[in-house]
Amino acid sequence: MRITPRPRTALAVAALAGIVATPGSDALLDIFRGKPRGQVLGLYWANKVIYNKEGAAAPAPAAPAAGEDSEACSVVFLGLLEKIRALQAEFVTPEGVDYTGMAESGLFKDYVSETAKLGTMDVAGELQDEGTRKAFFINVYNALLFHAMVERIARDEAPKTLMDRLKLYATSSYDIGGFVLSLNDIENGVLRGNRKGAAPWAKLPFKAGSPAEQTLSVPCDPRIHFALNCGAKSCPPVRFYAPETVDEDLDDATKTFFSKPGGISVDPSGAEEGAGVTSTKLLEWYQNDFVVEQTGEPVEKPEQGHAAVLAWVAKFLDSDAAEQAGAALEGKLAWDYYDYDWSVNASS
Numbered sequence: 464m465r466i467t468p469r470p471r472t473a474l475a476v477a478a479l480a481g482i483v484a485t486p487g488s489d490a491l492l493d494i495f496r497g498k499p500r501g502q503v504l505g506l507y508w509a510n511k512v513i514y515n516k517e518g519a520a521a522p523a524p525a526a527p528a529a530g531e532d533s534e535a536c537s538v539v540f541l542g543l544l545e546k547i548r549a550l551q552a553e554f555v556t557p558e559g560v561d562y563t564g565m566a567e568s569g570l571f572k573d574y575v576s577e578t579a580k581l582g583t584m585d586v587a588g589e590l591q592d593e594g595t596r597k598a599f600f601i602n603v604y605n606a607l608l609f610h611a612m613v614e615r616i617a618r619d620e621a622p623k624t625l626m627d628r629l630k631l632y633a634t635s636s637y638d639i640g641g642f643v644l645s646l647n648d649i650e651n652g653v654l655r656g657n658r659k660g661a662a663p664w665a666k667l668p669f670k671a672g673s674p675a676e677q678t679l680s681v682p683c684d685p686r687i688h689f690a691l692n693c694g695a696k697s698c699p700p701v702r703f704y705a706p707e708t709v710d711e712d713l714d715d716a717t718k719t720f721f722s723k724p725g726g727i728s729v730d731p732s733g734a735e736e737g738a739g740v741t742s743t744k745l746l747e748w749y750q751n752d753f754v755v756e757q758t759g760e761p762v763e764k765p766e767q768g769h770a771a772v773l774a775w776v777a778k779f780l781d782s783d784a785a786e787q788a789g790a791a792l793e794g795k796l797a798w799d800y801y802d803y804d805w806s807v808n809a810s811s
Contacts, residue, residue, distance in 0.1 A: 598709040727739070753776070
């Protein structure tokens with residue numbers, strides 16, 4: 464749907480007004496003070512909340528000597544993954560995340576203490592391998608989401624509106640090796656190869672050619688959309704991604720997501736002039752990630768990408784569903800999307 468200039472301008476002005484009118488905010492001054500900020504929506508930017516800001520005082524692990532395998536020195540990397548795995552095992556169930564129990568636990572305190580070391584992490588040295596970097600940042604994204612939700616729920620500030628959600632993703636951050644990375648930065652800057660986010664008027668997370676892009680970004684892997692949990696009930700379930708098996712783990716996560724209700728449904732004769740498809744909105748919001756992976760070229764209009772998206776998804780369906788998808792691809796596609804449940808994925 465094309466947005467005319469007038470409403471677009473009105474939304475932009477409203478976003479700017481939201482910055483100025485925020486109680487206790489020096490948002491416009493902060494722009495000139497150089498504080499790390501995240502884009503919430505259009506002109507509305509907000510200060511990043513660095514949940515491990517003590518990291519600068521943490522002792523740095525020894526740097527690898529010339530010619531030495533950096534994996535042997537991955538003190539921060541291995542320690543953090545161990546804490547994340549423990550949190551997931553204790554507080555994540557098929558029903559959701561026990562944020563209240565997590566907040567009161569020694570495991571969470573140990574995890575928070577471990578995150579303080581991230582600021583001194585040698586990102587380039589410890590995350591040289593693309594698969595290792597991918598696994599690390601998927602796990603860190605999900606754990607940062609835990610951290611932010613625990614803090615917000617404790618203050619009775621769990622996200623209730625869409626703007627709450629956008630601000631959560633734009634501001635919740637860790638200092639990782641000197642880079643202040645929000646949830647948006649990790650998803651769109653690191654794991655999607657530095658692409659614009661799904662929100663209107665989104666900018667690139669990292670400047671093209673910047674140290675952040677060159678050091679952190681990995682080529683976009685559409686499977687990450689079924690690994691990242693955004694703290695809502697319609698989000699993919701949380702699981703641990705081991706560096707040595709991340710490719711197999713992502714395949715399994717994607718297959719599992721589409722095998723459950725809310726993933727995708729294909730009826731080869733379900734539409735008046737062809738097949739009826741109903742799917743998760745993740746395939747709408749990030750359509751070109753799937754299209755480019757399947758065909759090598761993005762599309763401008765959603766209907767131009769439907770066949771490529773279904774062909775990509777079909778690779779992760781069971782034999783019966785894949786057969787239905789194949790039959791649907793022989794004709795026209797009428798595509799609809801399931802409602803997305805943004806309520807908090809708390810188990811209690």
